[in-house]
Amino acid sequence: MIWDLWKQGFSAWEQATAQYMEKVLTNPGVLGPAGSLLTFAMRTKAATDRAVTAWWSTVGLPTRRDQERSLHKLNQLESRLYDLEERLARLPPR
Amino acid sequence: MGQKDEQDGPGGGGTRPGPLASLLALLRRAPRGLPPVGQTPHEVAWTENKWRLLRFAPRERHHRTPVLLVPSLINRWYVLDLGPGRSFIEWLVAQGHEVLCIDWGTPGGEDRYLTWDDIGGRYLGRAVRIAARETGQTHLLGYCLGGTITAAYAAAFPEGIATLTALAAPVDFEHAGMMSAWTRTPTFDVRALIEAFGNVPWPLMQASFQMLKPTLGAAKLIALLDRAWDDEFLDGFLATERWGNDNVAFPGACYERYIEELYRGNRLIAGTFTVCGRPARLPELRCPLLAIAFAEDHIVPLPSARPLVELAGSRDKQLLVERGGHVGAVVSRKAAGRLWPALHTFWSQRD
Numbered sequence: 001m002i003w004d005l006w007k008q009g010f011s012a013w014e015q016a017t018a019q020y021m022e023k024v025l026t027n028p029g030v031l032g033p034a035g036s037l038l039t040f041a042m043r044t045k046a047a048t049d050r051a052v053t054a055w056w057s058t059v060g061l062p063t064r065r066d067q068e069r070s071l072h073k074l075n076q077l078e079s080r081l082y083d084l085e086e087r088l089a090r091l092p093p094r
Numbered sequence: 095m096g097q098k099d100e101q102d103g104p105g106g107g108g109t110r111p112g113p114l115a116s117l118l119a120l121l122r123r124a125p126r127g128l129p130p131v132g133q134t135p136h137e138v139a140w141t142e143n144k145w146r147l148l149r150f151a152p153r154e155r156h157h158r159t160p161v162l163l164v165p166s167l168i169n170r171w172y173v174l175d176l177g178p179g180r181s182f183i184e185w186l187v188a189q190g191h192e193v194l195c196i197d198w199g200t201p202g203g204e205d206r207y208l209t210w211d212d213i214g215g216r217y218l219g220r221a222v223r224i225a226a227r228e229t230g231q232t233h234l235l236g237y238c239l240g241g242t243i244t245a246a247y248a249a250a251f252p253e254g255i256a257t258l259t260a261l262a263a264p265v266d267f268e269h270a271g272m273m274s275a276w277t278r279t280p281t282f283d284v285r286a287l288i289e290a291f292g293n294v295p296w297p298l299m300q301a302s303f304q305m306l307k308p309t310l311g312a313a314k315l316i317a318l319l320d321r322a323w324d325d326e327f328l329d330g331f332l333a334t335e336r337w338g339n340d341n342v343a344f345p346g347a348c349y350e351r352y353i354e355e356l357y358r359g360n361r362l363i364a365g366t367f368t369v370c371g372r373p374a375r376l377p378e379l380r381c382p383l384l385a386i387a388f389a390e391d392h393i394v395p396l397p398s399a400r401p402l403v404e405l406a407g408s409r410d411k412q413l414l415v416e417r418g419g420h421v422g423a424v425v426s427r428k429a430a431g432r433l434w435p436a437l438h439t440f441w442s443q444r445d
Binding site for chain 2: 003007010014017018021022025026028031032033034035036038039041042043045046049064067068069070071072075076078079082083086
């Protein structure tokens, strides 16, 4: 009984808070600065990564990005081969 | 001690177990760990890069046209196969459908270069052709972002698609709720995010979903204290939580186009979206169409899902609005009584 009453109170609080939070989280006054902060953090990380990568590549070793590009190309080649196999399978027999 | 009757306690005398019984049930349950998921027997029909096509064959096939399920990129496929007794796939197979489901897998660092065309054109196209190999066509169902991907694909490449079902699929991104506001914030630089991380990290995706309803965590805790004494509720709750916390990174190049062209440009509605170079115009959708939206869905609100039916050129089209939220309405016990039979009927009548 007490638990049920408490639950009703919680439910009322939860709905009111959710509505309030939605207003806050869609307010341009909140989103603008939050977006700027996120963008600043991302640009800082990217710049740091570029600096580390540039130093790494001066010693002649492949960077992580080089490896990712190569792997991606291999995956693309595999897909193209599958495409060709499909087309061949659709050709009428000679 | 667990009871399936939601009203009465163990004595059947009308006293409902309370939080203490729930805590005891949780303590007893803890050593068993999380419930198993994705248990319906299947084989892997195809693998390519990280994605797989899973085939679930019925013991006795009652329907000619197979069903291809396309989940979201950023959540695991097993939401559609949460466990014995609460699995949409298990239920469909029991009705005699041959079911195929895409498992998008976990992107590696190199998949930051995967584009929308790679995923929503090449990979999905391959899955459609494999599913339709035997009969020439397949029913296609996309859930959430999977629905957006399948709607765009079907509009551009209608070949081999018997019917299209969009399940809680956002199409109009101007009315996609809080996500629209966030992604349209001018200070949010998508390119900077991709440059920094490559793939958008899953903790960032998960945090943004949690921010859609920050009080949801507390509400779930109260629900758990209220009903964990019910073994069936607890199993379902834990399975859903396992899935909800098993998110996946979003391939970077695909994410960039998703935000710039869909969330910001709303190009599906504008009619200027393309898939692998082909226009994906919704009025050119001709296959039978079923769009399903949920009244309490705070992730894909009704105004975001509804325009698919309004714009599609199909003569046979309908919008079904059900009670419930984005996930609960698809995986709950109630879904087995209403939603799943509605889908089965839609497909059976257009076999």
